[in-house]
Amino acid sequence: MGNFIIVKIFFRLGISDGMNLSLISLALCDLFYLVPAFVISVSMVLHGVEELSDFKVWFPVEPETVYMISTNVGSGFYAISMLVTTFITVVRCLAVVDPLKYRNLISLKSSAVVIASFSIVSILFAILLLVYMGVSPQFDSNTNATRLVLWISPKRALTKDVIFGIRDMFLPLASQTIVGACVVIMASCLQKAAHFRQHLSSDPKGKIINKECTPAKLVGKELQVARQMLLIATVYSLCNMPKVVFNLTQLIVPDFYRGGRYSALYLTFNIIRELIQSVNASVTFFIYWKYNSKFRSHFGLHH
Template sequence: MSNSAHLDVSDMISNISLEPGLPDDVIDQPNLRDLISSTKFLLLMECLTYAIFSVGFVGIIGNTLIIMTFSKVGFSDSINMSYLAMAVSDMGCVASIVWSGLCWNSNFFDSVIAIEAREVVLPTGGFSTTAFGKITAMITAFISLERCMCVVIPLKVKTLITRKRTVYFIVLNYVLHMFPAALVYIVIRFEWKFSEQRNRTVLGVKYMHNPNQRALTDFIWLFYSLPLQFIPLITVVICTIFLVIALNRSAQWRKAYSQTTTKEGQNRNEIGISKGTAAKRRTRSKEDRIGKTVMIIAIVFIVCSSPAAINNAVTRAEPEYRASGQYRKLNLFVAGSAACVNAVNSSVNIFIYYNMSSKFKLALKKLLCLVN
């Protein structure tokens, strides 16, 4: 395989992955200038891996607890199914990012494990991270849209978004995003090769380049390209703005309602009417709590997803910022940092659920045997 062919595929992969990973012949090419030296770049990437490991440790434990807790709470509310599906995708995303960070850590790379880690990281970590990240993004957009529909058409939303339709959406979402990631194994081959640097035979990757396989890589790139990345992000932004407005209106309504019932409390009959409307008030309070939970999840998603989206947009706009350009190491470091931030997005939901949902908090405490 020619070096130029290798660069083409590596360029395509690095632009759609959420974390970097390129073999040494791309990192250390002497004929390309870069702002970051190879030694400094590898040091920065190694430091970044320790941040990824720390976040990933929290994310794996947190998402495991989320999955177990929602399994105990049940799915009487269809949104719990979305929370559970998002926890599964977050778990896959965090695990993939941690694996990618492990491959970039020199202690692992130079260990006794016979793997060419910086080659293997692309098909084993890059595409799975991208796929799980897209799944999380679509589920976040889905629950944000569902909350908006609860405000706009509260009487119809339960018939439009049923548990069965939620399951269909979740399954389709997973299949739609995981299938292209699996197709990458058609264009790559794992093979044993001799490494002069390590003086031993290691497992590496070879990229295939016949016309059909090249067309397949183009399809995968188009599928994971910018439009699909920005659609859920834009959806979440719009829905979050709408939810903020709706929650502010609800807070004003509760304040006005409280003042009215206080004045009317002097009349017993009107007190009876007030008690009759207490159930509606509790229902609205529950919907507001769910809305606030979704809003916080959406805001965290927007903040954590924006760096990767912006980095990918710049990559497409500036050729020198790509994996074959003079700023390739800067691109890879920024992409790795965005991956770490993305891992944060996939790790913090347990703290959001714990603080926003009394039912989740109680179920989690029972799961951890903190209460009877």
């Protein structure tokens, strides 16, 4: 609901520059991700019902089938969200370091090209995995009945390994590193900006020279935007960490997969990871509410 409101309000504010377009795109990706994330949660609950009842209670569609398909769809939207967040964070970090030089770093056109590229690649990866999967009526020995069950082509294994290496290993780790570095830099510059203002208020003729960032230029709206982005990036960095750990564990521990020796632990960790990622996709509304006065005023006028 929060992401829907964000998209609605930002459209009313108008897509006037590349940053607004990026923020709308981020909200849309988060909104689209939350749909399969919700389906994943429901499917795991239904799977638990089947297991606990020893399959005396079962459903016409295997819950694990719904889980697997939803996971692949959700991973595509999360990848776009991850890339857009990294892109916005880097741009905002540069603007914090030197506002005058990097204030208008991205145009509407360049932002559209970057986001479209992220979307095309991420959706292509998801499609390459989904084309080797399908659902068909099959006899299920657990239920002693025929129901819709997932089938996976043997050809999918190589494609999955390549995409897993790029999308689920390299990109999250690279994003985590880049965003983490930007968070440290932005936090340092904002702290120096606060010290500068305190020093200036007590000694108007004082002068501070800072080669790393220019705190004197971070005032008013730009300061609020910087704080807003710092908080978004920090929340993202914390919520993305479980995904990085989860994927590294899959790489290091051979039996850490669905159906493997540590299958129960894998599924539990995966549910926790999805829940944390859902939190990341849901909290931006409250951040905009706190730091964006135009957002608050439009929310008050139209809701």
